[in-house]
Amino acid sequence: MNWITNIVRPKIRALVPGRQHDLPDNMWIKCPNCGAMLFHRDLEQNHKVCPHCNHHMRLEVDKRLDLIFDNASWRTIELPKVPSDPLKFRDQKKYTERLKDYRSKTGREDAIVVAYGEISGIEAVVAAFDFNFMGGSMGISVGEGIVAAARLAILQQSPLIIIPASGGARMQEGMLSLMQMPRTTIAVTQVKEAGLPFIVLLTDPTTGGVSASFAMLGDIHIAEPGTQIGFAGARVIQETIRETLPSGFQRAEYLKDHGMVDMVVARKDLPETLGRILSILRQPLEKAKVIRLPLGVAKPALRSIGGRKADSSDNAKDSRKRTIKRARKDDSGDEPI
Numbered sequence: 001m002n003w004i005t006n007i008v009r010p011k012i013r014a015l016v017p018g019r020q021h022d023l024p025d026n027m028w029i030k031c032p033n034c035g036a037m038l039f040h041r042d043l044e045q046n047h048k049v050c051p052h053c054n055h056h057m058r059l060e061v062d063k064r065l066d067l068i069f070d071n072a073s074w075r076t077i078e079l080p081k082v083p084s085d086p087l088k089f090r091d092q093k094k095y096t097e098r099l100k101d102y103r104s105k106t107g108r109e110d111a112i113v114v115a116y117g118e119i120s121g122i123e124a125v126v127a128a129f130d131f132n133f134m135g136g137s138m139g140i141s142v143g144e145g146i147v148a149a150a151r152l153a154i155l156q157q158s159p160l161i162i163i164p165a166s167g168g169a170r171m172q173e174g175m176l177s178l179m180q181m182p183r184t185t186i187a188v189t190q191v192k193e194a195g196l197p198f199i200v201l202l203t204d205p206t207t208g209g210v211s212a213s214f215a216m217l218g219d220i221h222i223a224e225p226g227t228q229i230g231f232a233g234a235r236v237i238q239e240t241i242r243e244t245l246p247s248g249f250q251r252a253e254y255l256k257d258h259g260m261v262d263m264v265v266a267r268k269d270l271p272e273t274l275g276r277i278l279s280i281l282r283q284p285l286e287k288a289k290v291i292r293l294p295l296g297v298a299k300p301a302l303r304s305i306g307g308r309k310a311d312s313s314d315n316a317k318d319s320r321k322r323t324i325k326r327a328r329k330d331d332s333g334d335e336p337i
């Protein structure tokens, strides 16, 4: 990046002397996977996926909701107010101050957004985590958000989609954050009991208490390529069991191969895939109707084989013999198929 910072950027600034302050500092973004320099506008257009190596970078919540809802049209609901610092927690600084910083930085009350709108013309409720708000950690507020999303889905009789991006439970809320694990589990169970689909879209990262509760309880688990999904960190596991972990451990593709994830879907294909799943689950094909025939009509109809009507049982037997003979001939390989 040095040659861009030291040579290219001063030259660009020299070309437009009156507009030095208009140039943003992050016009070029380095792909953390392949190291390619990507122009920020190209990267935005590609939904933050590297065009060279297909690495899926973390996508902001608003952009993700724009991506999956029809015509980028969605509305949020107001979430219940919760006590902001019940334990009066303090580490390097007060938890209340930390919250204040994140609120001003993200413009959000906490790490979750509950939105509703249409996906491929089907009403759906989406609860999405904001990783930029304290690492998407789950405290009381996030728990309330998921409960509210589940209630809204039941009220609207619409499917629930949860999009976790979280490091797990919020340590500043101690036991109260751990209590959100059973609460969210009950909330999504109620959605299932109401006969509504519950889909989890796992995004990078889904770890800790989030993966140990509702995030692994979906009817369908979709994951973005390369997403880290697990409970404890790979290093902690490796040190505990004292074995080398397999390559791709805790990644979406590995979990799909081992049955924890149903499908790994590229970001650009997410709207279409979600729409297809919802249309299958929400608009099932009409059941075939059973028509009762009068008894006299039913008998000859049963004798017809393969659409051809047989006049007598002898004819039907002959026809069956011919079919068997022909099948044997085909099996012996005498005739080309």
Ligand SMILES: [Zn+2]
Pocket: 031, 032, 033, 034, 035, 036, 050, 051, 052, 053, 054, 055
């Ligand atoms: Zn790349």
